[in-house]
Amino acid sequence: MPDLAPESPASNAPDWSVSELSGALKRTVEESFGHVRVRGEISGYRGPHSSGHAYFSLKDANARIDAVVWKGVFGRLRLKPEEGLEVVAIGRITTFPGKSSYQIVIEQIEFAGAGAIMAMLEERKRRLASEGLFDGARKRRPPFLPRVIGVVTSPTGAVIRDILHRLSDRFPRHVLVWPVRVQGDTSGAEVAAAIRGFNAIAPGGPIPRPDVLIVARGGGSLEDLLGFSEESVVRAAAESAIPLIAAVGHETDVTLIDFAADVRAPTPTAAAEMAVPVRGELLAEIGSLKARLGGALARGTERRRAELRALGRLLPGADTLLAVPRQRLDVAGQRLPRALKANAGAHRLRLTRLEGRLGPERLAAVIERRRERFGLFASRLASALRANASAHRERHARSRERLEGAHARLLPSFNRAGAERRRRLKALEQLMQALSYKGVLARGYALVRDAAGEPIHAARQIAAGQALEIEFHDGRLAATAGPAGASGEPPPAAPGSPAPSSSGRPRAARAGARKAKALPDKDAQPTLFES
Structure with a gap:
């Protein structure tokens, strides 16, 4: 069947692959826009990516373009991207084939005029x-007369000379200078490190800790003073435990460290004047206070002396104070002789009355009554002692009777207990003799032990030449096992020994063998032959 599909019209245009077309567009864009300056507002900035690259957009009222800052370039940027900041981005335009889009690869960022800088500073200040x-509640007053002053500034500029000259004129103090760059890309980081470095000095160490800090710089353009408005500098000033005076630029220059510092000085010279008082004025004031104090003391002394003299005139004299006591003494002196005579007469009358009550007859009657009372008491005491002795004798007699009765009952009981214990002891002795293997040995048997003292229960346990010990009822003998005969017969009997029986063994040996067969095995239970 013929193919009825319409044929496609022939074309001279070459076929492009997507990669070829993307590469051609990339080369065209980069050749046409190799180096551009683009002004716009930063949008969508969220900080560097985890890879270190930064991605955001530049926009104006009508358009938007993607932007990227590579990791190596981001660390060298003088002005870091911030959301909403209007900048001039310098770089090259390129395409990103993966999204069919174009973007600017930024190599440098600048402020888009003073208005952009002010907008950035206002946004940072608000944040x-x-x-x-x-x-204002966290700001502190610098000390009135610091011992050590720390200065953060350039060591080669006129600022440090002005500060030192002003301090020398007013009140010379010990000054520590922390050299930093006051302009450039690293200015902010160095100033922040200097503030934190002064705060890190330990009190009482080899390097004295400053009592007040001065951060100073001369005047300059808005771009030159940007290092003192960086966020790290503001946070270091706010965290400083040492009171800080900010003196950056002229009086009309404003940086963000001025708001975080405890005190803002219009110029570095004014900062030195705020840090210390005038020594001459202090000496003059001290002299004036000393003179005033001396005059006040003199006037107070004179006033008190006059008051004392006035009070002394109001006090009565000695004659006036002693007139009445003197008169009373004279009257008492006149009455004293008569009073002494009357007192002696009264005492004489009392003694006369007592003399009648203390005659010999009265004393003899008192003694007689006391003697009668003592005799009565002695008789009562003797009767009580006799009754007590009789009661003790009766109690001792009863105790003796009880003791004799207990002794009479104790002796028969003790005899019965002794007899019972002797009976039990004899029964135990008989049982021990019945159970002891010594009785078996007394009946003609012997106990054979090896060299270790262990009993031997069978002939197969004995080897030829083995040392043995044979225990009889009257003692022990050492022996050595001999070799068995070829026919198993025992060796010939010694002269005087009893004749062997028909079986070739002595009667006692045969009885012992029969007894050994009758005894149970050692593994089953103990035997009487075990020691």
Whole structure:
């Protein structure tokens, strides 16, 4: 069947693959826009990516373009991207084939005029103020007369000379200078490190810890002073435990460290004046206070002396104070002789009355009554002692009777207990003799032990030449096992020994063998032959 599909019209245009077309567009864009300056507002910035690259967009009222800052370039940027910041981005335009889009690869970022810088500073100020870094409640008053002053500034500029000259004129103090760059890309980081470095000095160490800090710089453009408005500098100033005076630029220059510092000085010279008082003025004031104090003391002394003299005139004299006591003494002196005579007469009358009550007859009657009372008491005491002795004798007699009765009952009981114990002891002795193997040995048997003292129960346990010990009822003998005969017969009997029986063994040996067969095996239970 013929193919009825319409034929496609022939074309001279070459066929492009997607990769070829993307590569051609990339080369065209990069050749046409090799180096551009694009002005716009940063949008969608969320900080560097985990890879270190930064991705965001630049936009204006009508368009948007993607932007990327590679990791190596991001660390060298003088101005870091911030959301909403209007900048001029310098770089090259390229395409991203994976999304069919174009983007600018940024190599440098600049502010888009003073308005952009001010907008950035206002946004940063608002954000830091919301964190409470500019609150007036956290600001402290610098010490009236610091011993050590720390200065953060350039060591080669005129600022440090002005500060030292002003301090020398007013009140010379010990000054520590932390050299930093006050302009450039690293200015902010160095100033923040200097503030934190001064705070890290330990009190009482080899390097004295400053009592107040001065961060100073001369005047300059808005771009030159940006290092003192960086967020790290503001946070270091707010965290400083040492009171800090900010003196950056002229009086009309404003940086963010001025809001975080404890005190803002319009110029570095004014900062030196705020740090220390005038020594001459202090000496003059001290002299004036000393003179005033001396005059006040003199006037107070004179006033008190006059008051004392006035009070002395109001006091009565000695004659006036002693007139009445002197008169009373004279009257008492006149009455004293008569009073002494009357007192002696009264005492004489009392003694006379007592003399009648203390005659010899009265004393003899008192003694007689006391003697009668003592005799009565002695007779009562003797009767009580006799009754007590009789009661003790009766109690001792009863105790003796009880003791004799107990002794009479104890002796028969003791005899009965002794007899019972002797009977039990004899029964135990008989049982021990019946159970002891010594009785078996007394009936003509012997106990054979090896060299270790262990009993031997069978002939197969004995080897030829083995040392043995044979125990009889009257003692023990050492022996050595001989070799068995070829026919198993025992060796010939010694002269005087009893004749062997028909079986070739002595009667006692045969009886012992029969007895050994009758005894149970050692593994089953103990035998009487075990020691």
